[in-house]
Amino acid sequence: MLWLGCTLWRLQVFRMRARLPGNWVKAGLLVSTAAGVYLARGSLVGLDAGAALLVAAFVLKMLEMNNRRDARVLIFLGFFCVAVGYLFEDNLLWALFSLLPIAALLAALIGLQQSDLASKSSDTLKLAFKLMAQAVPLMLLLFLFFPRLDPLWSLPQPSNKGVTGLSDNMAPGDMAELSKSPALVFRASFEGLIPARNQLYWRGLTLEQFDGRRWSQSARAQTVQIPQWQKRGDPLAYSIVMEASGRPWLPSLDVAETQLPDVRQMSDFRLQRRRPVEQSLLYAVQSWPQSIRDPQPGEQIQRQDLQLPVKGNPQARQWADELRRRYSTPQDLVAGMLA
Incomplete structure (x- = not known):
């Protein structure tokens, strides 16, 4: 413009x-x-x-x-x-x-x-x-x-993929790089007992758009619209030291709130800073694992989360059919996958 x-x-x-x-x-x-x-x-x-x-x-x-x-x-x-x-x-x-x-x-x-x-x-x-x-x-x-000499000075150049291997669009090969990286992403300190391992689901970024090869953010996930949710149960209080990532995403447990002035809760319940994390950042968080999210999700959200490309990996689709036959309800299937 x-x-x-x-x-x-x-x-x-x-x-x-x-x-x-x-x-x-x-x-x-x-x-x-x-x-x-x-x-x-x-x-x-x-x-x-x-x-x-x-x-x-x-x-x-x-x-x-x-x-x-x-x-x-x-x-x-x-x-x-x-x-x-x-x-x-x-x-x-x-x-x-x-x-x-x-x-x-x-x-x-x-x-x-x-x-x-x-x-x-x-x-x-x-x-x-x-x-x-x-x-x-x-x-x-x-x-x-001509010899390629090192520059006299340099500026940090953000890449499409941070040191954690996490990017705003990913393919299976990118996830393999994540498991090989020894880089420290963040440290968490809890006030009280540490939750069980199966409850430590850290939400950093939601990738719900799939084209058959790569996962990416949907248009809905990139909006700042405040999601609908209700607090329930005792909250978890903890502090996180986030290492420099060059990205604005702040990992947290579901569903999280923080008092940082430049942090927003996005429509997919993740925390996002207004500017990238260029140096170590300490922030305090409260999470309600038993909270009720989207009591009545709209038709658009359901259509987005259930969409599939026309063509896909036949082995993955065969495995999905086996899972559907093994579990009677979608809730049981999700619980079995997260167990």
Whole structure:
């Protein structure tokens, strides 16, 4: 939306139907953009937030551009934005796609050094592609023979999968990696007796969307709508020291409450922080294992939780049929699987 709004505004300025924004408008846009990045990323520091701020600065610079110097700054910011993209994507498809913005920026830089009547825009674009083609041999030589030195500094780069092996989408092979990881995820200290082992079901993330190969979050699980549940029985009081994971998920026993101000209970009863856990975090939790969750689950929830892909693993489906024949009711089946 920011890019679209700034582009349309700049086009109207070019067509002399609008004026360049004043200082107060630019200051308001800058503050609003920074606030949006903070709300989306939970911080203004770090690789994700820094990249978002750089792209936002590039877009906002279009509204401020008024002379050749501003145009050069905008072009150089564009080159930096393309380079930042390689921090997140390093596949061949992205490399080929990045040639298009590089060619456009290079053509703009060439045209900036020419007079208005020097050449057509198509000639400038051809020259940009010609220069890029001439640089390919040098690029290949540097890629093959130049030593890859360690950087002088580094930033923590979040990955799609944390040290625990847990991700927002998983396949059976990912679960195998989880069992091999020696990394510490969290430590829990209970006030009183420790519950039995079969009651230590730690809810970190709910994956209820299945496509036949991978499990992922459903749209319902990603909403902040407060779920319906009733407290019942004696609560369990405990404290958790969560290690840095780069993810906002906080493990807890069902059904949990915490007094941390930046933690929300999601619609699937898990606890989620507003920002990722980048360092060790201590939080106190109360859980009600005997609570009644969703006394009357809606039709949409039942349809979501019972959906299956058209095709699937025949052995898994055969095993499911055997379980249904072994247990008379769905409640008995679930109890048998959790025993």
